[in-house]
Structures are given as structure tokens and as C-alpha cells.
Amino acid sequence: MEGCRWTAAGTLLLASLLLSSRTARSEEDRDSLWDAWGSWSECSRTCGGGASYSLRRCLSSKTCEGRNIRYRTCSNVDCPPEAGDFRAQQCSAHNDVKYQGQFYEWLPVSNDPDNPCSLKCQARGAALVVELAPKVLDGTRCYTESLDMCISGLCQVRREALLCHFC
DSSP: OOOBBOOGGGGGOGGGSSSSSSSOOHHHHHHBBBBOOOOOOSSSSSSSOEEEEEOOOOOOOSOOSSSEEEEEEOOSSSOOGGGGHHHHHHHTTTTOOOTTTBOEEEEEEOOOOOTSSSSSEETSSSSOOEEEEEEOOHHHHOSOOOEEEEETTEEOOOOOSOOOOOO
């Protein structure tokens, strides 16, 4: 899989709340109870479209209005053909883990209209379909024929530079 990998930034870690480098507080932040936005995280993927996030802290014991996390797209270059499907990579990562006492080769189940951002996989040669994770990694396409991507377990409409502000 030369030239394409997914990184630990695909999942949000509580430790990332303690960002060491802070950017200057913007004009809108100065009058609020929020600290400045932190630096952008590493991209969740190196190709095929991923997500990067930035965090900020509430400086008050009161509840701050607004979001503490924001996202933007990154690594918007095509993956080499040999890299394979990102959802398939996530399913195959479970091949060496026993499920109900035996090993399976897992294949992706795509285009689930009810929950496109869960990791559903099918055992090769069997009718067994299992949700192996409640959320796919950030940057996974919601549907095979769409550029929309899953971020923090939710399908987000993909825009040019900035995805969304939620969580």
C-alpha cells in the first residue's frame, strides 16, 4: 500500500484537548468564553480525502455557546489503484480477530441507507453480515458513488475546503 495510509487522527483522542501550540485569538473569540482554536490535527488519511480537526477550550465554568471542534477536508488527491478501498481496509483489519469462535475474511458492506458511517462487513462465502465498529474512520466515503464522507460517525456533505462544525 505504498503511497497511501490511514493515521491515528482518524479517531479523536481526549489527549488532543491539550494542544500545546495555540493560535492567536480571533476577534470573535475575544468577546466569548472560548480559548483560541488550536492547530489543525494530522489528516486522517494521506490520500483519497480525509479530515483534520481543530479544538478549542471553554474558559469558563459556565457552558460556552457553540462548538469546541471544527473540521476541514485534507489529502484530496486520488489514492493509487493498489491502495484499495478504504472501507475494505477497515474490514480486513478484523480478519485476524475471532468472531463467535472463528476467523473470517471480512468484506465491506457499502451504501447502508440506515447508517452509512458504521463499519458493516460480510464474511466471505457466508451470509453473515456484522457491524464490526459503530463508526468508520474519518474520511471514509458514506456511499460508494458520493464524495460525502463520514466524520466522527456522521455522514457530512463534502465541501471544498471546510466540512462542518459539529460535535
